[in-house]
Amino acid sequence: MNAQEQKMSAQEIVKFKETIENQSKNIKTIKTDFVQIKHMDFLTKDIETSGKMYFKSPNLLNWQYTKPYQYSIIFKNNKVYINDQGNKSTVDAKSKIFEKINKLIVGSVSGNMFDDKEFDISYFKTKEHYITKLIPKTASIKKMIKQIDLYFPLKDATVSEVKLIESSGDYTKIIFKNKVINTKIDDSVFTN
Template sequence: MTRNLLYFLFCILPFLGIAQDRQMTPAEISAFQKSLQGLAELKTLEADFNQYKYMSFMKKPIEASGKLYIRQPDRLSWFYIAPFQYKMVFKDNKIFINDQGKKSSLNLGNNKQFEKISRLIASGIRGGRYDEKEFTVSYFKQDGLNLVKLLPKANDAKKYIKEIRLLFSKSDNQVQEVMLMEPSNDYTRFVLKNKKINTTLHDSVFNL
């Protein structure tokens, strides 16, 4: 169960397509980091997402869609709607899962790896700074957009993830796509859309 859940957690991050990337200059990195400072004021985020899972032995990606909710400081909810229903909620230092009516939970305090993943998800969506003790962080330009690449340092994380890429929107400086590259070079791409910021989120979206 632990291995499957860890794999799923990495796969829920939104993803960008592979393109030619140019490494940022120090001045560009400084300007980009400064542009993210306003995101610290983000209290809630609601968005639709589309997920595309690319596998080498398949001609077309596997597609899914759903809703994402974040409420600071420690609430995060992923709700898959199609082609199946699956909900995962991070709160109270736990992960709560509803897999088409089958409910379960996992204590994050007993698993530091999941705790790191949950922090990364929330930080990445908000465009926050990244823990350079856990990741090698580099900054690029991709077709005029800002791109952050995260390479895990821990051997246990490297078993599941080769690289995480976060692509930021020009209009609001928020993450609009994320890509997870696996050691096999299969990858998943998530695209966020219809984002709503600092609206009131009912407690029910963080319940199973």
């Protein structure tokens, strides 16, 4: 654990959760750039990709990778639409595991993830961030994800960074930049 991290007090946790939940109720859209860093122990160098992410309440989500390749993943109507440099495919997301992953992604983007039934949650703070650490309780999720860390800047109640730690110890870190909340996003953004 990072030496500068401190556990939040019970009062701080209540106030933090209220702030996040109140703010996420008011979020209709999020448009943001992102940098994704994939760390795998067997590689000497991390894999870095970047792109744009669009979210429209309640559950439209588009991850658009632009560098070093063109790739998009759209979550819409219990389906996942994938466009891999022009090769398009659709996956039915009605399976329980896919539903949970979709809920996780939407929740991590909107910051609305404090589901004690699904996760053991611990709360920390540093000089720059509030950090929630979520450990899945469900065996099917645990197989893939060991822990999810969400970073919230002290002055902003929306997620600025997500770290997904896999059961192997490898991780994916997503850093959001240039975030714009409640701007108009055309529905065509969520078409594959």
